Amino acid sequence: EVHLVESGGGLAQPGGSLRLSCAASGFIFSDFSMNWVRLAPGRGLEWVSYISRNGNRIYYADSVKGRFTVSRDNARNSLFLQMNGLGAEDTALYYCAKDTPLGTPPDHWGQGTLVTVSS
Amino acid sequence: EVVMTQSPATLSVSPGERATLSCRASQTFSNNLAWYQQKPGQPPRLLFYGASTRATGIPARFSGSGSGTEFTLTISSLQSEDFAVYYCLQYNNWPFTFGGGTKVEIK
Numbered sequence: 001e002v003h004l005v006e007s008g009g010g011l012a013q014p015g016g017s018l019r020l021s022c023a024a025s026g027f028i029f030s031d032f033s034m035n036w037v038r039l040a041p042g043r044g045l046e047w048v049s050y051i052s053r054n055g056n057r058i059y060y061a062d063s064v065k066g067r068f069t070v071s072r073d074n075a076r077n078s079l080f081l082q083m084n085g086l087g088a089e090d091t092a093l094y095y096c097a098k099d100t101p102l103g104t105p106p107d108h109w110g111q112g113t114l115v116t117v118s119s
Numbered sequence: 120e121v122v123m124t125q126s127p128a129t130l131s132v133s134p135g136e137r138a139t140l141s142c143r144a145s146q147t148f149s150n151n152l153a154w155y156q157q158k159p160g161q162p163p164r165l166l167f168y169g170a171s172t173r174a175t176g177i178p179a180r181f182s183g184s185g186s187g188t189e190f191t192l193t194i195s196s197l198q199s200e201d202f203a204v205y206y207c208l209q210y211n212n213w214p215f216t217f218g219g220g221t222k223v224e225i226k
Contacts, residue, residue: 037163039157044204044206044217044218044219044220045155045157045163045206045208045217045220046217047208047214047215047216047217050213050215059213059214059215060214061214062120062214095162095163097162100168104151104210104215105153105165105168105208105210105215106163106165107165107168107174109162109163110162111162112162
């Protein structure tokens, strides 16, 4: 069974940084592209970032480009999101999501980790 | 980026009735369109990909259709477990973009 567990969320100061992690199990992690998607309070889903199976293709939403960096460690079955220059608009529940065997869209999601940006 | 507009924002439906949800794209593309269902406190659940291909385990009362700029999710006879927020996602162009969501509530 596919299992995705996010961690690393918490309270950050405006302008601060956080590093999110996603531990994957139940599938061959290196065979699948991965995504980060967020759900802000009172707002809808927003796709944040994509990384291909071997990490050679990476894409970001315009709202996070230049501030967030996605990476993966296939040997450790882990996905990461380094978030710098955080602002109040980044406050959200961040989901790690696995793509289908054919690629996007995501077909399995974790429960999310909450990021709150506040002074 | 491709802007996805969902309508209506809220749909009030009685159990057993039909629900039709719309998703409109700001530019045309083939069928790289997905639908998700999300309930409070739960992650999104994939319903459809390729606009009309049902994901694993999705009941037949759900159907997806459309192409170009107009896409539709239909629930033929609403069950109590179907009351949720539904999102469309275009994955044809980077960056991927979600619609704002349609909340299906009990009338």
